[in-house]
Amino acid sequence: MDWPQSICIKEVGPRDGLQNEKKYLSTEDKVSWINSLALTGLTYIEISSFVNPKWVPALHDALEVAKKIDRKPGVTYAALVPNQKGLEKALQANIDETAVFMSASESHNKKNINKSIAETFPILKEVVHDTLAAGKTVRGYLSAVFSCPYEGKISIDKVLFISEKMLEMGISELSLGDTIGTANPTQVEEVLEAFLKYFPKDKLAMHFHNTYGMALANILISLEMGITTFDASLGGLGGCPYAPGASGNIATDDLNHMMNEMGISTGINQEKLLAASCFIEEKIGRTLPSHALKAEKSKKRLSK
Template sequence: MSTLPQQVKIVEVGPRDGLQNEKESVPAAVKIELVDRLSRAGFANIEAASFVSPKWVPQMATSTEVMAGIARRAGAIYSALTPNMQGFDAALAAKADEVVIFGSASEAFSQKNINCSIAESIARFEGVARAAKEHGLRLRGSISCAFGCPYQGEVSLDAVADVVGRMRELGCDEIDIADTIGVATARKTQAVMLRAAQEFHLDRISGHFHDTYGQALANIYASLEVGVSIFHSSVSGLGGCPYAKGATGNVATEDVLYLMQGLGIDTGIDLDMVVDAGQFISQHLGRKGSSRAGNALAAKRAG
């Protein structure tokens, strides 16, 4: 049996990647409360904002207000998605600790999503990457559709490796390998992660899994087996992908924490406080959260 990491970093993406897909507008005060609850739970990294055009992502229009209103925990990283220099300037003004740039491993997805090739999309981020380094901000690269695409189907390992290499050249501190539509299975996950690790430091590669086919936890375990120790998750399983038909939310943070707890892997995060945060945002959204562990623990507590 392979040795699993003793410690992992969980990047909480619910306040950004999760809430950006909600149809009803979520007030800034609720987002601030959610981020603060997650900060108190012990997350070392929270994706809190997105400085994109409100025309395209109306849910993120309050990002400046949110970043100004949160109670920052010392040492924690508060990240913001920045698609261009305008977004970068806004993130800098909002005192983001890390800016996130993104590209696709699928040529078809890149064309459908942002109307340009993968190479063009990465080239657009050169200014943002340079500015991030000049201002001493962390730079994270996110690669969507690394395990499959809603338009072209299979995505080759070489295609993923190519984008990882491009992100590395831009100076990314961390690179996310994302299963945007949730089609990955354990063997494929390991193959992709090991190929990505030929281009970038394994300890700075993260797994971002969606649970469309119920495989996210299996894929996280498979990633642990090959040495990946950073994972993204979303409180209460918030989120999806507006460009991928039928894609459900990110893997739920509560479920990931329950898995790690069972494996004896340290996360530094208080599961009970995350359950509370999940119940808080689910109540606000007027629906039951999609975290099985979160709902089970909440029910047991209420019992």
């Protein structure tokens, strides 16, 4: 197989992870954690979300977090932005990149954003336009690409149509979300085959959740298809234990371990990553799904 020499892992734990955890972290802990993440070699960290705290109370302190963290040169500090109001705050926080989001499923989009897909386009378009005008870049998330918890599989034509609309707005990258973690390697292959007919591979990132343990297999097939950017969340943070549709992202530590072992460079130090994973596991107060973290803890116990 012709594996790539290197890939880019985008850390979404402080946003996609923490927004789905029952326990809220203090601002100080978030800041310490993000600072330690930046020292691992990660070059992209989504630090929070500028949505209404009424909807995502865990991330109510986005502005404060953004202002208090160290800004390590070479690291892109990004944040989720739903609308103009969020963008104002994100710019006030001097964020490097904003991330806009919508769903490929009408019902999921309605449930998440309280708007139809058609109503969402002009809102995102304005955010993208104004972010670019402010000299920043924008990333796009498309969720429910592989399956929707309400509608099941979404037609690939609809997914491609929405993706094209988002890319036309001026986003620099589109992250394809397996929001409920049900995608399988055959499906990933089919979806990417369709995508790569219309879009260059360096405009695409993959965002897998690990509900059924298939995320690394899905990443493997994505690598084979030429994709080299992947979202991940330290420790496998996120997801609600009571909602099978919301399991955590693939653990950054597991993904980085597999890439290291395969000889694919990520630029990320696994030891530092595991230390940051240990920290967040302690703060969250539940055993996180990361396999690498579990193995590391067993090793330490054995060597005592």
